[in-house]
Structures are given as structure tokens and as C-alpha cells.
Amino acid sequence: MSLWAVLPAAVPLLTATLCAAAFARPSLQRGISTVGAIALLLIAVGTLGAVVEGDAVSVAFGDWDSPFGILFRVDRLGAAMILAAAVIGAATMLYGNSGADAAPAHPMRRPLVHGVLAGVVGAFSTADLFNLYVWFEVSLISALGLLALGQRTDQLDAAFKYLALNLFGTLMLLAAVGALYAATGQLQFDAIGAALQRLPDGTALVLVGALTVAFLFKAAAVPLFAWLPASYHTLPTPLLALFGGLLTKVGVYAVLRTFGDAFAPAPDALVAALGWVAVATMLVGALGAAYHWDLRRILAFHIVSQVGYVLLAIAIGGEAGSSAALFYTLHDMIAKTNLFLIAGLMAASAGSFDLRQIGGLYKARPALALLFALPALALVGIPPLSGFWAKWMVLRAALADGQVAWAVAVFGVSVLTLYSMMKLWMEGFWKPHPIEGWRPSRATHPRAWAACLLLAGITVAIGVAPQAFVQYTQAMAVGLGATP
């Protein structure tokens, strides 16, 4: 029984409620939201400390004996994801307070942002399959609210596409949960995992397969990713960065939990299928990004591409694969959120998100160019930034596992990512602005810069001193159920 397992999910829920109650008083709401974000950050650090010091922390609600009660269990994997979510939440809220984004403020925006955080953190905390579905729905409903808040026709259009496809995904998840309960009579991860080993192979394959497909919907894997590039670009920048950093990662986390921990060893056919789905996801994401010219659409496709890398690491499996998957996820959450935020600064400075209508930023805003280069090069995988170590770990795990084709894909898609980042660099920064006599907007946004610098600092820190992070992810992988 430990409070550290409950507090991370409880704080954003409470903050969301208080923010909703204070919707008529903007300054009070802003204060509550800030306090809530900082509290979540501190508690996430505390949870991480408790997990590193001892072992996983857990709470069974109502003191029911295992496996009957709903169990919250935060291990090294969950604690790291919770801390990353808290950092991203705080950074995007800081950016949202800066005025760098021109979207009109809506009184329900802050409650819904904390609702998204509550759903995400709850999903990272729970060890109960049905409870996981509920947290998915909490973040889905909050995300739908945020999509529709702006009330522009394109936003409503995007919200409908997001709703229809994600609703189908959650219905599949619910059906898979029901079928697993029918076959095993259990809802807790470990209990289902143990019961699955006693089922015939074919039954286990179908059940875990259905669950995986539902999670892949949420993770935006090929071919189930269509909802993501159809909707994300309509969001205001801070929300876009929040969605891009967090939402697909919950699906990725659930796949890692399924394959690496709770239901391991997963059926071989399923693991091989996941590997090829991952390769297709990497490739399609990078090619989609190469096609588009809108900064937001390009980066949205990069979310898909990077999800592929993590899924590949999960498919490789074992200690090396799980450890690479967590390392990659943490690196990608930070770098991707930062890229979206910096794209917002670029657009605020140059006047548009469309690369064909902007330019000249290197001359006008050299500091912004340098700030952009850090996460962009990290995403490609240039040493000494975080992405280099992340890709190195995936590549080494693939080769050690004898998967040469997958290793080639890792390398090839990195080249495509480099192409895409070069396009951003040359079009946005190097080429002269298409308007003669263009001057960058005079506004400086210190809060937005602080948020971007914070995230860039983390990217650099992971890159310069990776051993602490690698040791942590390896200890996480040892603690997972996959390894004896």
C-alpha cells in the first residue's frame, strides 16, 4: 500500500475538477492550473524516487485480495512515463500562457488539458485491463473536447474523423477485454497473463491479437493511423504539442505492457506481425512527411514514423528490446513536443505554417534556428543528441536478434527523416522569405522560449549523459515479466 501509486493520477483529476469549477474566473483558473501542473511534476519525481529506491509501488483499492480488486501498480516503466507526461504537460502549459499562439482562450481549455493528463497518467498507473480501458476513454473524451473547442469548421471536421476512428478502436479494445475476461475470468494483468498460458495456443493468439490491434489503433500504427494526420494540424500549437507528445505514446505503452510484461511471451506469429507492422509504420510516416508542406502535417507524420521505431523495439523483445523501447519513447516524447512548440514559434515569427510561404528565419532569428536544430537533429539520430543513443539501442537489439532486414529499415528511415528535416531547414530557415521586404514579428515570447529551452535541455542531457538513462531502462527491462 503506497500513496505514490495513486497520487499521480489523482492530482490531475482534482486539478481538472477545480479548474472546471473556476471556469468563470480566468485568473483563478490559471493559478489552479499552474499549481496542479507543478504538483504533478513534483509527485511524478517522488514516485520515480520511490520506485527506484524500493520496487514497484502498488495500491489495491478497497483492500481486496489480488486478483479481485482494482490494482494500481507503478513500476519503473510506469514511473518514467508518468514523469515524461508531467514534463510535457508543464512545458505545453507554460507555452500556452505565453501568448505565442494566437488561438482564442476558452474557459474549458485548462480543465480538459488536465483531463487528458489524468487519462494518460491513469493509464500508466493501472494494472487492471478494464481500468486501462476507462483511462483511455477519459483521455479520449478530453481530447475530443479540446479538438472541438475552437468551433472552426475544419476543427469540427477533424473532431468527427478523430471520434469515428478512435471510437471504433475503443470498442475493439472493450470487446477484446470482454473476450479475455470470458476466456480467463480475470481482469488483472498478471492474472490474465498466467491464465493465458493454460489456454490453447490458437485462442491465446486471437485474444491477444485483438487486444494488440486495439492498442495499435491508439498508437497510430499503419494501417490504423488515418485519424492522426486528419485531425492534429487543426489544433492550436500548445495543444498540438501535448497531443503529439502524449496520446499515441499511451497506445505504445500498452503494447509494450502487453508484449514485454503482462502477457509475455506473446505468440510468435503475433511478434513477427508486429515487427513488420512497425517497419511499415516507420516507412509510411517518413514518406507522408516528405509529401507535405505544412509544418504541422509534416511533424504529425513524424509521430507515426517514430511510433514505428518503438514498436520495432517491442517486437525485437527481450531485455535489449524493451529497454530500447522505453529509451526511444522517452526521447521521442521530449523531442517531438519540442519540435511542435518550435514550429509554433516559427509560424508566429514568419507568418504561416506553410513552408512555401515562409523563409529567411536563419538570418532574422538565428537563435530560433539553433533551437530548432537541437530536437530536429535528435529526431534524425545525430550524435551526441538523445536520438542517436535511442536508434543505436534499437539497431543493436535488431542485429543481436539476427533481424538484418529490420536493422536496414531503421537505417533507411533515418535517412528519410534526415531528408524531411533538411526540407524544414532549407525552406524555413535558409531560403529568403518569399515576400520582398519581409520583417519578422517583433514579439518575443519569454515563456514559450523557456518551455522550448527546458525540453531542448533534456534532449541534450540525455544525449551527453546517456548512461544514467540506459541503466534505468535496463533495470526496467529486467523487472518486466518478459525476462526470467
Added chain:
Amino acid sequence: MSLALIVAMWACFAAGLYLALSRDLLRIVVGLALLGSGVNLLLLAAGRVGSAQPAIVAAGQRALGDAANPVPQALMLTAVVIGFALMCYAFVLVVTLLRRTGSEDALALRAAEPPPIEAIKPPLPARDVDIGRTP
């Protein structure tokens, strides 16, 4: 009883999928609602339908005797509440979209898509979009 549930599930899934795959916005939402009902029935059937006794432990007993399984009922109740909230949202969204665009065709929903002139990568377009640019 299980057979009746299975037939009902089949009907919900078949009708729901048919409607969800249509191009009419309202039908898509109704189809998803029907699919949700089918999944709820699946949850009920997952707990095995047999006894109709309420799940109350008799006085002096430590274990539940012959009674209905309470877990799927709790799951269903949760799923029904969540589904209800999502459906309310979906219907308001669809009605707003119908009023805004005047079309119920899902394929006509292109407000969030790139303009059709971008079928292939065009050269620099005429600048019709100006976001906060100072002359």
C-alpha cells in the same frame, strides 16, 4: 439464454458495421452506437449467464452461493455511461457539422484536408492565407 445473447450480438454487430461504413454522418454515429451495444452484450455474455439470483452473500456465509456474476454488470454499467457521454458528444458534433456544411456526406468533409489543388506538389501558391503578417 447465451444463444439469444449471441443472436442479439450478431444483429447489433451486423447492423452497426453496415451503418458505420455508410457515408451518411448520422448513420455512422448510429452504427457506432449499435456496435457499442453489441460489445456491451458481449461483456454480459462473458460473465456467463445462468442464475438470476442477486449477488448478495447470505448472512453468516463467507462465499457467494449460486448467484449471477456481478463483475460483468459493473463493467457494462461503466461502459454504458462512457458510451452515453460519447454518443451525446457525437450527435451534437454531427448536428453542428450538418448545419455548418449543409451536407451529410462524409466524403464532402474536406475542411481539414489540404486543398484539392495540392494533388501534386504545386509551386508557391497565390498567397490567400495571411496569418498575422505585418506589411
